[in-house]
Amino acid sequence: MSHRTITRRDFLKVASAAPLAGALAPVLARPAAPESKVRVVLVRHEAALDPSGAPQAEVIQAMLDDAVRALIGDKDIVKAWKTLIRPDDTVGIKTNVWGKLSTTAEVEQAIKRRVMDAGVPEDRLSVDDRGVLRNPVFQKATALINARPARTHQWSGMGSCIKNYIMFTPQPSAWHGDTCADLAGIWNLPEVKGKTRLNVLVMLSPLFHMIGTQQYNKDFTWAYKGLIVSRDPVAADATGLRILEARRREHFQDDGLLKPTPHHIQLADTRHHLGVSDPARIELVKLGWSEGLLI
Amino acid sequence: MKKVVVLAAALAWIGGSVLMSQPTAPGPRLLASYIPVSAGPWLSEADQVFDAGTIFDYIDGAGEVYRSYNMRHLVARRFHKDGRPDIVVDAFDMGSAADAFGVFTHDLDGADAAIGQGSTYKAGLLSFWKDRYFLSVYAEEETAETKRQLLELGRTIAAAIPGAGEKPGLLKLLPEEGLEAGRVRFFHNHSVLNYHYFVAAADILRLAQTADAVLADYRESGGRSRLLVVSYADPPAAAKAGASFAGAYMPDARQGAGMSTGNRKWTAFRVRGRFVAVVFDAASEEGARARLDAVERLIDGDERGE
Numbered sequence: 173m174s175h176r177t178i179t180r181r182d183f184l185k186v187a188s189a190a191p192l193a194g195a196l197a198p199v200l201a202r203p204a205a206p207e208s209k210v211r212v213v214l215v216r217h218e219a220a221l222d223p224s225g226a227p228q229a230e231v232i233q234a235m236l237d238d239a240v241r242a243l244i245g246d247k248d249i250v251k252a253w254k255t256l257i258r259p260d261d262t263v264g265i266k267t268n269v270w271g272k273l274s275t276t277a278e279v280e281q282a283i284k285r286r287v288m289d290a291g292v293p294e295d296r297l298s299v300d301d302r303g304v305l306r307n308p309v310f311q312k313a314t315a316l317i318n319a320r321p322a323r324t325h326q327w328s329g330m331g332s333c334i335k336n337y338i339m340f341t342p343q344p345s346a347w348h349g350d351t352c353a354d355l356a357g358i359w360n361l362p363e364v365k366g367k368t369r370l371n372v373l374v375m376l377s378p379l380f381h382m383i384g385t386q387q388y389n390k391d392f393t394w395a396y397k398g399l400i401v402s403r404d405p406v407a408a409d410a411t412g413l414r415i416l417e418a419r420r421r422e423h424f425q426d427d428g429l430l431k432p433t434p435h436h437i438q439l440a441d442t443r444h445h446l447g448v449s450d451p452a453r454i455e456l457v458k459l460g461w462s463e464g465l466l467i
Numbered sequence: 468m469k470k471v472v473v474l475a476a477a478l479a480w481i482g483g484s485v486l487m488s489q490p491t492a493p494g495p496r497l498l499a500s501y502i503p504v505s506a507g508p509w510l511s512e513a514d515q516v517f518d519a520g521t522i523f524d525y526i527d528g529a530g531e532v533y534r535s536y537n538m539r540h541l542v543a544r545r546f547h548k549d550g551r552p553d554i555v556v557d558a559f560d561m562g563s564a565a566d567a568f569g570v571f572t573h574d575l576d577g578a579d580a581a582i583g584q585g586s587t588y589k590a591g592l593l594s595f596w597k598d599r600y601f602l603s604v605y606a607e608e609e610t611a612e613t614k615r616q617l618l619e620l621g622r623t624i625a626a627a628i629p630g631a632g633e634k635p636g637l638l639k640l641l642p643e644e645g646l647e648a649g650r651v652r653f654f655h656n657h658s659v660l661n662y663h664y665f666v667a668a669a670d671i672l673r674l675a676q677t678a679d680a681v682l683a684d685y686r687e688s689g690g691r692s693r694l695l696v697v698s699y700a701d702p703p704a705a706a707k708a709g710a711s712f713a714g715a716y717m718p719d720a721r722q723g724a725g726m727s728t729g730n731r732k733w734t735a736f737r738v739r740g741r742f743v744a745v746v747f748d749a750a751s752e753e754g755a756r757a758r759l760d761a762v763e764r765l766i767d768g769d770e771r772g773e
Contacts, residue, residue, distance in 0.1 A: 177667050177668050177669035177671060177715055178667065178668045179666065179667040179668075179671070179715060179716050180665055180666055180667065180716075180728070180747075181716060181717070181728050181734075270527075325528065325529065326526075326528070326529035326532055327528040327529050327530075327531045327532065328528055338528075344523065344527075344528070345523055345528070345530075345531075348528055348531050350658060350668070351531075351658045351661070351662075352528065353668075383574065383576075383589065383590060383592050384557075384574075384592040384594065384603045384605050385526055385529070385533075385557040385603045385605070386526070386555060386557070386603075386605050387526065387529055389590050389591060389592070389609075390607075390608060391590055391591075391609070392590075431662050432658065432661065432662045433661070433665065435668070
């Protein structure tokens with residue numbers, strides 16, 4: 173081992189500053205926070221889901237538009253998207269089809285519509301998850317949009333934007349070591365490196381706890397009715413993680429920490445330099461419905 | 468899907484003992500035979516069979532938990548009834564009773580359902596182990612009816628599994644005084660150790676999926692301490708692991724002595740033969756040392772065959 177490992181004792185030494193084992197990794201590994209911040213937009217709408225929990229397409233479109241406007245800083249939504257996507261791009265929208273909690277067709281369609289508004293014809297645009305390596309559009313993609321729901325995960329701690337690219341690897345299990353510590357390494361593969369223009373972490377009805385082999389129980393989801401949007405997947409995930417932990421604290425009346433620790437999010441920052449995980453370096457823009465915000 | 472359900476209904480009506488889409492390999496076939504084809508008004512669909520190489524097709528990366536316990540096969544059988552939540556039985560052949568017990572201890576939350584050789588029920592999920600098998604019986608939504616059905620299904624499966632298995636022998640090295648019997652975990656690698664109690668990012672105890680380890684909670688004045696006992700292949704392996712742990716975790720302490728770990732609690736470890744024992748979060752140095760003494764006596768007694 174080339175460097176000293178982080179142990180429980182390290183956490184205990186700084187426990188009064190930050191009691192989270194996972195969240196401590198950047199504190200331990202990095203000196204003072206740099207000056208620049210990355211922007212993350214959290215947008216929520218009370219009507220994003222109907223009473224049965226079904227996403228409402230028009231509301232979702234409006235939420236995504238508001239988030240992208242705020243992220244880019246342009247009131248014209250098409251102009252804003254044109255700063256993300258060029259008309260000559262070939263665009264893969266990496267979704268997530270997990271049956272119990274998917275990205276949702278409404279989010280996929282909202283993204284697709286704006287990519288086309290930016291000038292990309294439909295034949296140079298594809299939405300896919302498990303078939304990305306065989307999909308001709310993804311094989312030629314010059315730009316990727318990454319969209320998936322936030323949920324707890326029995327091995328990686330949290331399934332979110334960083335983890336969503338595991339289907340770009342021919343053998344996903346090769347990235348499972350140390351409970352998926354180095355997932356961010358996937359983002360250096362030629363299929364994806366430097367191509368991601370936008371990350372959408374779907375927080376419509378996040379899963380904040382899991383039990384059993386099936387990993388899902390509706391009782392452990394809640395209607396948060398939000399989207400987290402950022403160019404930085406690590407900042408998006410770190411923000412989503414704070415919300416999941418806050419919900420867990422509220423529900424379980426404990427420290428709210430995920431098990432296993434989703435340390436791949438911090439390591440994506442401190443080890444792989446994919447993005448920013450430290451909340452102090454994230455400019456969080458909050459839009460819309462504020463009830464039960466949790467952050 | 469409807470055709471499958473109709474076929475299942477017909478088979479259930481014919482005799483209830485014939486399986487549709489029966490697994491062909493002997494191990495999964497035997498395991499499948501323990502699961503009934505119907506559960507009250509719910510009728511089963513085609514079985515799915517997975518092994519350690521294919522389990523990711525079923526439960527993605529979460530399959531690593533079961534692989535870490537050396538799973539052999541999984542037979543997944545879904546039960547459907549129109550208008551009711553589906554019920555899913557995930558039946559694992561873990562290859563040994565020790566690993567069936569171990570994977571059961573991965574999640575001990577819930578109420579004892581008195582099924583098999585150990586069970587928990589919570590929020591629409593019944594988990595239990597018996598012999599070398601681990602069972603997860605899950606309802607997609609918990610209702611009074613699904614809860615009743617899950618428990619009945621679990622009792623039926625447990626009754627169909629003949630015999631019983633032995634818990635890991637390593638549990639005999641846990642001193643009884645203060646032990647919280649419902650909070651004992653058995654495992655083989657540091658990721659699972661860290662899931663239950665974070666020790667270090669790296670595998671400083673050299674568990675490496677080859678060691679057997681037990682982590683137990685103990686009641687302490689003012690809190691809870693943990694005792695970790697690891698069994699290695701031979702004494703040199705244990706000595707290396709002890710040295711690795713000492714170097715990474717408490718380089719400034721000598722073996723057997725306690726060390727205050729910054730939270731006003733004490734950690735101490737000891738190497739004995741092919742075993743390493745570590746006490747975490749003891750209320751006092753003396754308490755940590757006394758627990759290690761007790762483990763040592765149990766090791767010595769075990770080796771004398773007592």
